[in-house]
Amino acid sequence: xxxxxxxxxxxxxxxxxxxxxxxxxxxxxxxxxxxxxxxxxxxxxxxxxxxxxxxxxxxxxxxxxxxxxxxxxxxxxxxxxxxxxxxxxxxxxxxxxxxxxxxxxxxxxxxxxxxxxxxxxxxxxxxxxxxxxxxxxxxxxxxxxxxxxxxxxxxxxxxxxxxxxxxxxxxxxxxxxxxxxxxxx
Amino acid sequence: xxxxxxxxxxxxxxxxxxxxxxxxxxxxxxxxxxxxxxxxxxxxxxxxxxxxxxxxxxxxxxxxxxxxxxxxxxxxxxxxxxxxxxxxxxxxxxxxxxxxxxxxxxxxxxxxxxxxxxxxxxxxxxxxxxxxxxxxxxxxxxxxxxxxxxxxxxxxxxxxxxxxxxxxxxxxxxxxxxxxxxxxx
DNA sequence: CCGTCATGAGACACGCATGTCTCATGACGG
DNA sequence: CCGTCATGAGACATGCGTGTCTCATGACGG
Numbered sequence: 001x002x003x004x005x006x007x008x009x010x011x012x013x014x015x016x017x018x019x020x021x022x023x024x025x026x027x028x029x030x031x032x033x034x035x036x037x038x039x040x041x042x043x044x045x046x047x048x049x050x051x052x053x054x055x056x057x058x059x060x061x062x063x064x065x066x067x068x069x070x071x072x073x074x075x076x077x078x079x080x081x082x083x084x085x086x087x088x089x090x091x092x093x094x095x096x097x098x099x100x101x102x103x104x105x106x107x108x109x110x111x112x113x114x115x116x117x118x119x120x121x122x123x124x125x126x127x128x129x130x131x132x133x134x135x136x137x138x139x140x141x142x143x144x145x146x147x148x149x150x151x152x153x154x155x156x157x158x159x160x161x162x163x164x165x166x167x168x169x170x171x172x173x174x175x176x177x178x179x180x181x182x183x184x185x
Numbered sequence: 186x187x188x189x190x191x192x193x194x195x196x197x198x199x200x201x202x203x204x205x206x207x208x209x210x211x212x213x214x215x216x217x218x219x220x221x222x223x224x225x226x227x228x229x230x231x232x233x234x235x236x237x238x239x240x241x242x243x244x245x246x247x248x249x250x251x252x253x254x255x256x257x258x259x260x261x262x263x264x265x266x267x268x269x270x271x272x273x274x275x276x277x278x279x280x281x282x283x284x285x286x287x288x289x290x291x292x293x294x295x296x297x298x299x300x301x302x303x304x305x306x307x308x309x310x311x312x313x314x315x316x317x318x319x320x321x322x323x324x325x326x327x328x329x330x331x332x333x334x335x336x337x338x339x340x341x342x343x344x345x346x347x348x349x350x351x352x353x354x355x356x357x358x359x360x361x362x363x364x365x366x367x368x369x370x
Numbered sequence: 371c372c373g374t375c376a377t378g379a380g381a382c383a384c385g386c387a388t389g390t391c392t393c394a395t396g397a398c399g400g
Numbered sequence: 401c402c403g404t405c406a407t408g409a410g411a412c413a414t415g416c417g418t419g420t421c422t423c424a425t426g427a428c429g430g
Contacts, residue, residue, distance in 0.1 A: 001405090004407085021206060023387060024387075025387080034407065034408040034410095036391085036408065036410090037408070039388090040407085044389080045388070128361070129361060129362050130363070140333060143333075144330055144332070144333030145326060147329070148326065167326070169317070169318060170356065171360055173358075174355070174358040174361075175263075175305075177315045186375090210418095221378065221380090222377055225376080371430105373429095373430090374427105375426105376425105378425085379423090379425105380421105380423095381420100382421085384419085385416105385417095386417090386418105387416090388415085390411100390413080395409105396406090396407085397406085397407100398406105399403095400401105400403090
């Protein structure tokens with residue numbers, strides 16, 4: 001019974017992250033259950049999407065909480081966040097893919113993004129990160145890089161480790177060749 | 186007649202960039218035309234989407250061609266690309282939002298992304314960009330940053346100038362505070 | 371004025387996704 | 401064995417989006 005529910009949520013997350021408009025019938029197939037069964041567990045499409053969002057967010061939030069971000073300098077915390085997202089973010093990807101933010105509780109979304117914002121703000125305050133860009137702006141760019149990297153792992157274009165390395169390299173240090181900069185400076 | 190067609194394409198680009206599943210009736214309303222008129226110009230939803238993609242790609246490709254990228258060092262060319270996308274990419278955003286890549290000619294998509302790949306590859310070769318990441322990977326991160334910045338302009342969260350500045354700062358030089366690095370080094 | 375063309379409104383057909391429900395079946399526990 | 405529960409398959413209803421088409425109207429040029 002719980003196993004069926006979990007199978008449905010897993011299948012929904014897999015399909016909805018790549019195709020937000022995947023049909024209920026497809027999700028039921030992917031889960032290996034009948035359509036009627038899916039509706040018995042999730043009476044509407046919306047409740048299924050909310051279920052996926054809750055699980056996806058809970059997983060990422062739990063992983064952040066276990067990550068001890070507050071005990072690390074901001075750049076190290078950013079590295080940890082990146083690794084966590086690449087390893088635990090598969091269901092969260094479905095949340096990203098959902099076109100309508102109303103499908104998940106705004107408070108929940110805040111819980112998922114708050115650690116990122118806090119680390120970015122702390123980094124700016126502590127002088128670890130540049131302070132010529134607003135924290136909110138920097139958070140948005142961080143999210144963009146993370147999300148793209150996450151989808152590259154989901155599409156099997158990269159391992160989580162590769163994606164972590166790439167996202168960190170670009171977000172923290174940028175594309176410019178530091179050796180070239182040193183030569184000029 | 187041509188004015189109607191253009192109005193439809195403009196409206197479609199506006200709606201489809203934010204909501205790829207916007208209904209034809211909505212697009213017709215947004216364009217200020219009847220639904221039957223829309224179908225007279227674009228006989229299927231797919232042909233409308235293809236029309237939007239063609240226009241969006243043509244605009245960005247034309248802007249890249251006019252930008253003289255080859256005459257600039259890679260980092261300056263990246264800056265120029267970024268500015269061009271922020272100013273000319275509104276319709277191209279609808280291409281990005283389309284979930285199915287089949288809706289536009291792969292050759293066209295190549296035309297739009299080729300300048301970015303070439304500049305990245307050139308930058309790595311010339312030592313302007315770091316060479317510890319593959320060119321393809323760096324291109325993907327560049328695209329992620331550009332696309333997010335573009336959507337921030339479309340959503341009126343930033344001006345094209347602000348978005349250009351932010352995207353460049355993060356992509357080229359990263360979030361790390363160079364002063365802090367210097368202190369340690 | 372007439373003919374042509376582009377257009378809007380509205381009606382219709384169709385397919386598909388969502389949601390609802392029934393019936394039969396299998397698994398399980400008492 | 402019987403009762404209960406979870407489930408799958410299938411049928412049905414509904415709504416909505418896509419596509420098709422007709423008719424009336426207005427604009428324009430000859």
